[in-house]
Amino acid sequence: MxxxxxxxxxxxxxxxxxxxxxxxxxxxxxVYPDEASWKRFLTLLFLTLGLGFSLAGIIFFFAYNWADLHKFIKIGLVEILVITVTVLALWPKINSQIRHIILTGSAVLVGVLFAVFGQIYQTGANAYDFFLAWTIFVTLWVCISNFAPLWLLFVVLLNTTLILYQEQVADWPPLLLYGILFLGNGLIFAIAKLRQAPAYFVHTVGVAALTFATIGMVSGILFSFNKDYFGVFAPLVGLTYIAGLWHGIQTKSTFYLSAIPFSSIIVIAAFLIDLSDGEWMLLSVSIFIIISVTFVIRNLIQLAKKQSS
Structure with a gap:
């Protein structure tokens, strides 16, 4: 059993x-957790909280004492912390999950190191350079550890780097950026799903992909400067949504049957507003949103009842 x-x-x-x-x-x-399970859970919980508060304390320490510290002391302190935490993560007697949590803290400290270095020497680099360097220098740890929270940090860094690169250097059309982010996060979602990654990681990346798809569809409908790429973006999103709904119906997954319909409701509402922004259309859109959201929630409740029966 x-x-x-x-x-x-x-x-x-x-x-x-x-x-x-x-x-x-x-x-x-x-089903019920035993004493050992509770001890393991509390150990990981307190370790995570302690590491998080420690990282926050380190950041606030530099912010508060910035003017009183010599530049070599600032960089030296962060480098010592990075080395110490990384060596601690490699300690052979430490549990593998605890090692991964410590390594995640070390990855965050790498970002602190680059931030301190850039602030001291005023390199004049764009913000995307900071996140790009942070992403590159933690890639090896992410691949070796194969730890879902560290992968989640990596995905956030990738998305942030792309967004800042578009704003500060590339000047891509917004819809092109949303398409790249939608495809990139969607690819990560598919790989994570196939590799049976933790549900919270899969769903978080899936929500990110749906968010970029929704923003892209709304901007393509409402703003004329996005029309050039909309003919490619809209069919791609539509086919993805159809495939996701079909998979959700086959697997009875509440994630697919909730996230995709809610995104579709937003897109349809934007399409109706684009047709007319008069009082009657705004009233119709409001009624449409109320009815459609109620319908989606009702179906989700019925699905939950069937699964529990």
Missing amino acids: KNIQREGIETVARHSQLSKKTLAKALKDQ
């Missing part, structure tokens, strides 16, 4: 003659 969920045990109990005592024992053995 490996990897049995609570819903499965309760379904078996409803369609069999299992006694309450047997059901309680099955839930205790397979």
